[in-house]
Amino acid sequence: MASEPLWRITPQDLDKLMATLEVERAKLSRCTLTAGSQLRVACNDAPTIHYGLQGSGWVFVNDEPPIxxxxxxxxxxxxxKFLVIAGSDHAFRSRRCLGSLHGDIFIPGSSHRCSVGEGEPSVAFVCGSFRAFYGAAVDLFASLTTPIIEKFDVHDQLDQIMNYAVSELAAEDVGGGPMSAALLKLVLLALLRRCLTSVNPWVERFSILSDPPIARAFAGMASRPSDQHTVQSLSHSVGLSRSAFMARFVVAFGESPISLLRRVRMRYAAELLAANALSIDQVALQAGYQSRSSFTRTFRRHYGSNPSGYRAEALRPSDANPAHLVSGSPTFGESTADEQ
Structure with missing residues (x-):
C-alpha cells in the first residue's frame, strides 16, 4: 500500500507554479484494440500520454510492472521509453510473449484514429505525445524516470477533454494545434492538483515540487521575467540565505538561478518574437533587458541567430507531415550566456 509522501507543496505555491505551465506540440490519436491485439508505440523523445476511455487493456513499459x-x-x-499497449487478454500479461512480437510501430498523432484487430474493441484510449514546460524553460518531465499512473473518475471529465482535443486536431481547422495543446494543459493541470492529495509515488519524482520555497522562487522569475531578479532578491523572497538558496536551487534544477533565468527569458523572448506583435526593443524590455545589444548577444548565443532572423524563420510556414507508421521491430524493453 502506498504511503503518504514525506512532503506536500502548499496549495498557494502549487497555484503559482501551475500558472507558468505551457504545453507544446500536442499530437494525439484515438486508438482501439481488440482482445489479444497489441499496439507497439514508437520510442519518443517527448513524454507520451495514454488515457483510458472504455474497456480495459495493459501498458508495458520497458522493465516496469504491467500497468x-x-x-x-x-x-x-x-x-x-519503448512501450506496448495490449487489449485485455491473459497472454499479454507475460512480457515473454510481447518480446517476440514483430510489426509496424505506431507514432502517436500520426493518424487521428487507429484500430487494431477485428471485432469488438477490448479497450479504447487516447494516445499521444507532447512537451510541457514550467515558465517556458523547465521541462516538467525531465526528472521523471518511471511512468505516472493516476486514476480519475467521470466527474473529472478528462475523457471529454481528451476526445475534444483529438477532434480539434482531426478537423485540421485554424487554431486546432493551439486548441489541442490548451486542452491537454487542462489534463496536466488536473494531474498537478493531485500533488496535494495523491499518495502515489510519482508525486515525489518531480524535483521542482520537492522544495516548495525553491518552486516559489522559480514561479516568481517565470511569471515576471522582466523583473530585475538577482540571487539576493530571489533568496530573500522565500526567506532563505543566499548560500542555502543557491545550493537548494541547483539540487532542484541542476543549474544556477541566473542560468535558468536566462533560459526563461530567452524562451519568453522567442515566443514574443514569433507572435510578431512587439518591436525587438519592446521584446528586449519584456524579457528583462534594458539594452538591446545585450539582449541580441544573449539571444544569438542561445538560438544561433539574431532576434530579427529568428522572427523571420518563425513566421515561415511549415509543411511538416509525419508518417503514420514506421517499419521496424525492436526488441521489447530496448530504448531505441551574456546576462546583464
Missing part, C-alpha cells in the same frame, strides 16, 4: 489501462486511468510515460 492496467482502464476507463479514466491516466498514464504518462517518460521520454525514451
Amino acid at each position: 492496467q489501462l482502464t476507463r479514466h486511468t491516466l498514464v504518462i510515460v517518460p521520454p525514451g
